Amino acid sequence: MIRVSVVGAKGRMGSHVVAAVEGAADMQLALALDAGDDLTAISPQNTDVVVEFTVPSVALGNVLTLVKQGVNVVVGTTGWTEDKLNQVSAALTEAGNPDQSVFIAPNFAISAVLADHFARVAAPYFESAEVVELHHPNKVDAPSGTAIHTAQGIAEARAAAGLGPVPDATETDGGSRGQVIDGVHVHAVRLRGLNAHEEVLFGNAGEQLTIRADSFDRISFMPGVLLAVRNVDGAGHPGLTVGLDKFLDL
Amino acid sequence: MIRVSVVGAKGRMGSHVVAAVEGAADMQLALALDAGDDLTAISPQNTDVVVEFTVPSVALGNVLTLVKQGVNVVVGTTGWTEDKLNQVSAALTEAGNPDQSVFIAPNFAISAVLADHFARVAAPYFESAEVVELHHPNKVDAPSGTAIHTAQGIAEARAAAGLGPVPDATETDGGSRGQVIDGVHVHAVRLRGLNAHEEVLFGNAGEQLTIRADSFDRISFMPGVLLAVRNVDGAGHPGLTVGLDKFLDL
Amino acid sequence: MIRVSVVGAKGRMGSHVVAAVEGAADMQLALALDAGDDLTAISPQNTDVVVEFTVPSVALGNVLTLVKQGVNVVVGTTGWTEDKLNQVSAALTEAGNPDQSVFIAPNFAISAVLADHFARVAAPYFESAEVVELHHPNKVDAPSGTAIHTAQGIAEARAAAGLGPVPDATETDGGSRGQVIDGVHVHAVRLRGLNAHEEVLFGNAGEQLTIRADSFDRISFMPGVLLAVRNVDGAGHPGLTVGLDKFLDL
Amino acid sequence: MIRVSVVGAKGRMGSHVVAAVEGAADMQLALALDAGDDLTAISPQNTDVVVEFTVPSVALGNVLTLVKQGVNVVVGTTGWTEDKLNQVSAALTEAGNPDQSVFIAPNFAISAVLADHFARVAAPYFESAEVVELHHPNKVDAPSGTAIHTAQGIAEARAAAGLGPVPDATETDGGSRGQVIDGVHVHAVRLRGLNAHEEVLFGNAGEQLTIRADSFDRISFMPGVLLAVRNVDGAGHPGLTVGLDKFLDL
Structure with missing residues (x-):
């Protein structure tokens, strides 16, 4: 006991x-x-x-x-x-x-911790990677600390695997491409009804891997x-x- | 014939x-x-x-x-x-x-045209609304014209219904909150493997409505x-x- | 007042x-x-x-x-x-x-009511349509009444538009293709942490339209x-x- | 060389x-x-x-x-x-x-192989787990071999961790709850426009983890x-x- x-x-x-x-x-x-x-x-x-x-x-x-x-x-x-x-x-x-x-623990949500870990493991195998975090609209900072951590983990894993920058031909952008953290684009959505959510998107020619953690309640x-x-x-x-x-x- | x-x-x-x-x-x-x-x-x-x-x-x-x-x-x-x-x-x-x-036609994809229409119809009934568009990384402009059109439609419908600004307490942001088009936040993801995709997110206390159009191929x-x-x-x-x-x- | x-x-x-x-x-x-x-x-x-x-x-x-x-x-x-x-x-x-x-009202959730309506409007324009509903594991019936209603609406709209059966070459199935309601396959997921959710999937060659309603809380x-x-x-x-x-x- | x-x-x-x-x-x-x-x-x-x-x-x-x-x-x-x-x-x-x-290799898609692996790693930490696979409507078998493999992996990991059956109060079901493989419910969607996709859903009170692999093209x-x-x-x-x-x- x-x-x-x-x-x-x-x-x-x-x-x-x-x-x-x-x-x-x-x-x-x-x-x-x-x-x-x-x-x-x-x-x-x-x-x-x-x-x-x-x-x-x-x-x-x-x-x-x-x-x-x-x-x-x-x-x-x-x-x-x-x-x-x-x-x-x-x-x-x-x-x-x-x-x-x-x-x-910066985060006790097991789904979020696993998502963060899986993102780091998957990162070496994909040409593209971006992070979208979604939270309730009362949150004062953007992006979330969890999303920053995930982006940094992806960036480290890409660097360790010898990957170069993610492909991105964007020439004209008024801010829609998000915040770039160590080369990884991070987007923050604020929506009434949501709590704390993170989605990590990986892409290769012809395929996508998505890892998403939803925390609906503390x-x-x-x-x-x-x-x-x-x-x-x-x-x-x-x-x-x-x-x-x-x-x-x- | x-x-x-x-x-x-x-x-x-x-x-x-x-x-x-x-x-x-x-x-x-x-x-x-x-x-x-x-x-x-x-x-x-x-x-x-x-x-x-x-x-x-x-x-x-x-x-x-x-x-x-x-x-x-x-x-x-x-x-x-x-x-x-x-x-x-x-x-x-x-x-x-x-x-x-x-x-x-600016867009012949029926799914995208319907998503754009549904977004305008749904807009009056939700406190929050944001748009995420996702495309292949060779696209030179961001956000897509379709996403801009959708955001404008949502903004017009909100205004016509007498809705005020979307709730957003963000104080600290390094760019992750996207481009604001007529008051609607728009995010652009670029990922190898994708073609042309748009997701519209609506939220009220306790509920979310998501409308997504995927064009995998021309x-x-x-x-x-x-x-x-x-x-x-x-x-x-x-x-x-x-x-x-x-x-x-x- | x-x-x-x-x-x-x-x-x-x-x-x-x-x-x-x-x-x-x-x-x-x-x-x-x-x-x-x-x-x-x-x-x-x-x-x-x-x-x-x-x-x-x-x-x-x-x-x-x-x-x-x-x-x-x-x-x-x-x-x-x-x-x-x-x-x-x-x-x-x-x-x-x-x-x-x-x-x-069988359902007061605006997102669910809109999703049900949009499904009926979109149905005539797509070759394929299926419904996935997701609920907490304490729910005793499957699929939900809302999902049945949505499937029936899709079936009526398809019939009115002169569409035939959805394409489906399945020959071997141990039950994974779900319940067929008026020709529309309906799937029920039960997951701890969820409340009441419905996703309607439409498909044509090269494109998909997804409409999703999430009710996180009453x-x-x-x-x-x-x-x-x-x-x-x-x-x-x-x-x-x-x-x-x-x-x-x- | x-x-x-x-x-x-x-x-x-x-x-x-x-x-x-x-x-x-x-x-x-x-x-x-x-x-x-x-x-x-x-x-x-x-x-x-x-x-x-x-x-x-x-x-x-x-x-x-x-x-x-x-x-x-x-x-x-x-x-x-x-x-x-x-x-x-x-x-x-x-x-x-x-x-x-x-x-x-039963499957050369890295996203699918990673999803299958991550599902097995995550399985011990969640009360609920289900698998949804989505394919083009010309596929003759359901569910996919990949989905069966994923469900078996989840079941083995749950058993090794001492977890009991997933919670499910369903009393009335006309087939919507899918095929049960080693205790894990598996659902198969067939939709024109899709190729080969798998989504694994895990749930605990208040949280969800989703792992999704999309293969758009061979x-x-x-x-x-x-x-x-x-x-x-x-x-x-x-x-x-x-x-x-x-x-x-x-």
Whole structure:
């Protein structure tokens, strides 16, 4: 039985995590904390894994405190820079417990993580590749961080395979060809009714491969969160691990 | 039996038209002319309808000559400006034959014409609308003329229905949101293996409507060409008619 | 200001209707009744339009009572047979008020209603047509009533246009070609994560037209319900009207 | 420079192979043979690799002869049974040349091979999975062999991961739920204008993953054929190899 505490338990994601943990046969909810609660109430005496879903401004502090408390941490909060990640790694080293680990996921949706991975695997075999992401119209940034990551992965895989630029004879364009990220065109659609979706298109003469991930609801992140809780341990994945793909059998 | 002559008979489209006419049970091929041939060989004595598929630089001259020859003309060549269309209308008026008519289609693909029409009909009922067009990477312009036309139709229908701007909270965008045509975002994908495709996306809270037209091959234009040949007559459609939608039962 | 009462106000759909009416600038909520409440509290003194969303076993009785009470009724409950519809029509005739009307919609999702309509309009122009519907795995019937209706509409339109059977050389099939409804193949997919979706595929040599309606959430029915409330009046649509398409500008 | 001979050089596929070999910078065409030609003209003196694209009734005989001739063989002809494959393996063993190998591909379309592979990788992570294949209406069997293979792969991966049956509450079905292959529902669409397409749908609560392979034209097989020619060698892949996935970096 994995004892799981949740930090940010009253938030939009955190409340789903509390319910998911309570519904999982191999887990039990330990502490459910939110803003203002004392994180040092969490310790190896009551908790095996903490799930942290708060806001970028407090997440680093929370994680550093939890590492000192000696528990494993699964982090769903976004906004991690190179510098912040280094501070987490350093804290783990200082803690000196080889069985302790921290896991940070930019995206817990398994479909999105698989799509991103498959895009990288497929990229070397196609002359053309483009990314279309589609989201609800309240999203303030475009394109999505997931789409940027996917485009970068495709670009790296193409470069490693010795592929040149994608074919594109466009001479006249008023902006319809999208944003070019490392040579890969990325398009962002905003549509009421949608949530978070990504489509990766690959083409050769006479053929197309399409990989699409749809997240209709944030409940779609829960299988990924539970998977992370089951895998965040120093034995299998020591230190800091970033990306749910590390916990999938790919 | 409709007697059909083809001008531009050796071209990429014209050669398909010759074959399509020969394969149609209600038509027979009269003259098949190409660059250098004398258009005045075509007359009501041998031809009911001429199909003109050449290049923009000669199409106007061809049509004016054919109108003088007294035959009906179906035109597939592109590049028609307001001024050129006026010259054709004037020539028809001067010819003075109420039974004679000219038909010009920017697009003969029935799926594309229907998609364009359906987009205009659906537009008043949705909060969001965007257009994605996808073509082979040798196309030099982006977005396609068809996509621009579709976006304009959606914008007109939204305005007529009293709808305001589409919802879009995007604050940060490096170009991924596409080209905005009359308030409608249009995205252009270029992918080896594709030919000509258009997808129109509509969204309301909780629902999406998608209309997609795929033209895999220029043979897809032939049903539209034959439909035009059967309908280009002064009785039903006097003077100059533009757009295959005029010949569909919509 | 349209005064709207809701019958079945505590139900899954009815509670959304109450919220939608309260959120509409041109409506005000009159009475919100549920099982056990007395429908005769509803009268022209307090209500212009009643929205009835209950269960098939009580809907006919509710509608007959409400017609006697002299109010217009919008019905979202399903399960209407020819006989039941006739009883409603007879009740309206007996009431003898030319300004009173009843509206019944098998489907309030505007995207689904438009897709169904577009399928019928497009059908005469394509050699092939098939329907794929996709729903959550808890649905007990397959294919959906909406898909059956769409297939029937396609079949009628094909027949009216003089089209023969769809081309199909299949000799060996263990069941993968789906259910054939009036000559149109219909396929039903059941997938966790989906709600209610329909895709209509049309094909000619070299081209495809796809029309797809996605309902992600029952909130997608609210624009259709409000549209019906605004249009259910004896002046514009006397007597009994069935189908949201009658209230759209198609 | 790889010296390539083609057997079945005048066939629909073979003629494309001849052109593809002539267009490849690292290959040169050796012999182009067709029905009636003597296969023993092919030998290591003139040929490194033979591409065999004929018909099932002669393919086994051709391959056995070519193995005796001492050359590597890439086979695109279909219709291979367990027994036939065993005869090829036995012939290779008898030939006794460790550098000689035979490669047989049920499908040379890279997009289809990748889709099939990705489906197997993704299968353990989703509650629901279904397969939809779409082909031209002249195809005589349904579902396609590729779709059957994909469904079997999904079923094996689900079983290995300990997943139970897919959720499906369907009680009433007139055939719309498709053919069930090892517990996976497979649907076959036949549409004029299409060629060969496969869509694999995975679902969890709140999310969907879709993998789609489109083959618009048989030219789409050529990159896969050239890839096989470059990889069919006894050093890297001794003996008999079946399936293009063995030559991809997956």
